Amino acid sequence: MAVVLSATLFSAAWAAVQAASPVEVAGVVTGVACVWLAARNSIWNFPIGIVNGGLYLVVFKQARLYSDAGLQLAFIALLVYGWAKWLRKDASPEAPSLPISHTPRRVAWWLGAAGLVFAVVVGFLFSRYSDAALPYWDSSTTAISLAAQLLLSRRNIENWLLWIGVDVAYVGMYWHRDLHLTSVLYAVFLGLAAYGYWQWRRELAAQTAQAQSVVS
Numbered sequence: 001m002a003v004v005l006s007a008t009l010f011s012a013a014w015a016a017v018q019a020a021s022p023v024e025v026a027g028v029v030t031g032v033a034c035v036w037l038a039a040r041n042s043i044w045n046f047p048i049g050i051v052n053g054g055l056y057l058v059v060f061k062q063a064r065l066y067s068d069a070g071l072q073l074a075f076i077a078l079l080v081y082g083w084a085k086w087l088r089k090d091a092s093p094e095a096p097s098l099p100i101s102h103t104p105r106r107v108a109w110w111l112g113a114a115g116l117v118f119a120v121v122v123g124f125l126f127s128r129y130s131d132a133a134l135p136y137w138d139s140s141t142t143a144i145s146l147a148a149q150l151l152l153s154r155r156n157i158e159n160w161l162l163w164i165g166v167d168v169a170y171v172g173m174y175w176h177r178d179l180h181l182t183s184v185l186y187a188v189f190l191g192l193a194a195y196g197y198w199q200w201r202r203e204l205a206a207q208t209a210q211a212q213s214v215v216s
Contacts, residue, residue, distance in 0.1 A: 027055035046083035067138040103156040115143035160197035
């Protein structure tokens with residue numbers, strides 16, 4: 001049974017590869033490489049991520065997912081910033097790293113309001129003045145992704161909950177637009193987001209226990 005299931009999954013994956021464009025295949029390969037390198041704390045995740053963003057800029061533009069195409073530009077800018085940050089020597093290497101924390105309520109409300117305005121306004125503009133395929137769905141996932149990236153940079157644990165939710169939406173959206181290989185990629189990202197949330201919860205619990213032991 002397991003052998004048959006594995007063969008079926010492999011056949012489906014291979015069919016998706018054959019149906020995908022070369023640019024999408026390259027985007028999936030660089031996307032997986034970027035996530036793996038980031039997990040390994042390798043600085044090479046940044047240049048690979050920039051290449052990945054450029055490839056998906058083309059893929060999403062061809063699929064008429066213009067908001068997601070624009071999102072790649074924002075991600076490329078953040079990757080360039082991160083790459084420069086890693087290359088620059090830290091003047092205080094002994095300084096403690098940014099601790100994991102919960103998102104302050106004020107920040108959550110601000111992000112929620114800003115994301116809602118972005119999704120409605122951008123969705124309306126794309127639906128009115130372009131041939132966007134899924135204007136409101138696309139703009140909503142973009143707004144959530146930007147919020148998640150901001151919370152990730154702040155090391156707020158709720159970023160993983162946003163990534164989990166938006167990855168579920170992305171899996172369905174990309175499948176609907178016949179980007180089957182990219183849909184599978186985001187299913188992988190969904191699993192990684194779930195793992196990230198579990199791992200950060202463990203680290204947050206350890207931080208809390210250590211802080212309580214210091215106080216007592």
